Amino acid sequence: MDNDSNNKEQLDEIRKQLTLANNDVREGEQAYFCDARPVVVEPYRGILERFANWARSESLWILGFGTGCGAIELRPLMTSRYDMYRFGIQPRPTPRQAGVFVIGGYASVKTMKRIVRSYEQMQGPKFVVGLGSCTINGGMYWDSYNTINRLDHYIPVDVYIAGCMPRPEALLAGFNALKAKIRAGECDGMNKYAQNFDWYKANQKQIIKHWEMPDYNW
Amino acid sequence: MYENVMKSAERFKARPLGRDQKIGGMKQREDLLFMKVEQEQAVPFITWLKELGGFGHLVLFTAVDFIEQDIFQITYLLHSYEQHHDIVVLVEIDRQKAEMESIHHLWPHAATYQQELFEMFGITFPGSPRLYEDFALEGWQGPPPMRRDFDTKEYSEKTYFPRPGRVTHDPATYMKEQLYPGEAQTW
Numbered sequence: 001m002d003n004d005s006n007n008k009e010q011l012d013e014i015r016k017q018l019t020l021a022n023n024d025v026r027e028g029e030q031a032y033f034c035d036a037r038p039v040v041v042e043p044y045r046g047i048l049e050r051f052a053n054w055a056r057s058e059s060l061w062i063l064g065f066g067t068g069c070g071a072i073e074l075r076p077l078m079t080s081r082y083d084m085y086r087f088g089i090q091p092r093p094t095p096r097q098a099g100v101f102v103i104g105g106y107a108s109v110k111t112m113k114r115i116v117r118s119y120e121q122m123q124g125p126k127f128v129v130g131l132g133s134c135t136i137n138g139g140m141y142w143d144s145y146n147t148i149n150r151l152d153h154y155i156p157v158d159v160y161i162a163g164c165m166p167r168p169e170a171l172l173a174g175f176n177a178l179k180a181k182i183r184a185g186e187c188d189g190m191n192k193y194a195q196n197f198d199w200y201k202a203n204q205k206q207i208i209k210h211w212e213m214p215d216y217n218w
Numbered sequence: 219m220y221e222n223v224m225k226s227a228e229r230f231k232a233r234p235l236g237r238d239q240k241i242g243g244m245k246q247r248e249d250l251l252f253m254k255v256e257q258e259q260a261v262p263f264i265t266w267l268k269e270l271g272g273f274g275h276l277v278l279f280t281a282v283d284f285i286e287q288d289i290f291q292i293t294y295l296l297h298s299y300e301q302h303h304d305i306v307v308l309v310e311i312d313r314q315k316a317e318m319e320s321i322h323h324l325w326p327h328a329a330t331y332q333q334e335l336f337e338m339f340g341i342t343f344p345g346s347p348r349l350y351e352d353f354a355l356e357g358w359q360g361p362p363p364m365r366r367d368f369d370t371k372e373y374s375e376k377t378y379f380p381r382p383g384r385v386t387h388d389p390a391t392y393m394k395e396q397l398y399p400g401e402a403q404t405w
Contacts, residue, residue, distance in 0.1 A: 110356050137384060145360075145363040145373050146354075149374070149379055150378070153379045
């Protein structure tokens with residue numbers, strides 16, 4: 001072992017001294033990273049909220065982040081055969097522009113880290129669709145050492161679509177169910193996340209050990 | 219090819235496995251050769267295969283946990299494009315002192331395999347670059363998960379909030395009792 005950085009103890013030491021990514025940022029620029037807890041946003045009242053919910057349900061912009069094997073089912077959904085655009089659904093490249101997060105099947109711990117970060121970056125109102133049985137109870141990876149079993153312990157989930165994998169028709173049915181829930185004003189995942197923030201964070205911290213990202217609500 | 223390798227194999231005390239055996243009525247492929255080597259001779263033998271034997275392509279590099287014999291078997295699969303021949307080098311190492319010589323000086327990408335083997339099996343390769351960095355499991359704190367004494371089901375139930383209500387059926391009995399009760403037993 002001639003190379004010093006190969007020593008495991010030394011590497012652990014280095015890891016302990018590792019600071020979060022925004023520590024080097026100058027004082028004035030640190031505000032780009034959010035360090036506030038999420039807050040509960042009260043809905044409007046009456047017809048305003050109903051109108052807003054109708055508008056939200058008719059433009060579902062999904063985050064193009066294929067987190068598992070189920071993301072392959074989103075491709076035929078985009079193309080002309082199933083054509084999700086006629087339902088007002090379209091993919092967006094960044095979480096900041098997206099309103100719907102589709103978790104495509106199994107989520108490993110490594111992916112879960114990115115899922116949590118992406119979910120927190122999305123602007124409200126935001127909805128989560130759990131796609132495939134892996135998000136419900138782990139599916140065929142239920143006894144794996146590295147994939148989660150229940151997605152709703154880490155981020156709030158509005159609609160589950162069962163299947164392994166669900167066909168694009170099932171996905172469209174799921175999106176229609178999501179629309180109906182939004183119009184009925186039942187999709188309150190963002191406020192649920194804010195209210196139970198400590199519980200969600202405790203669950204996330206139980207599996208995600210190395211965060212090493214900007215100090216974002218952590 | 220075979221004679222050429224065998225001539226040098228004596229020098230490295232490598233012995234071929236199952237060359238002329240018939241396994242399950244089938245003869246082993248002509249273009250595949252299994253060689254078993256002692257731990258000390260493994261890297262010299264692989265070096266000879268790469269530099270002089272023409273086996274320039276490291277196809278696969280993995281480990282198998284034989285917990286009953288208390289060993290890890292490390293498998294190197296090499297390929298020669300000139301001779302269209304594969305050779306598998308099997309090395310048995312002690313499971314308690316899981317340490318193997320690194321081959322990253324022969325193939326730089328072997329370092330990635332070694333990183334993975336350290337993470338999954340806990341086998342160390344002294345001198346291998348970036349060996350102790352996280353590879354796939356970020357922040358893993360349990361024992362190496364691919365070791366067979368690691369109970370993945372127990373770990374999963376402890377860590378990942380199993381949803382109640384999952385029932386497991388033995389497929390054979392379930393099929394027999396539920397789906398085809400009248401059928402004769404065919405298995």
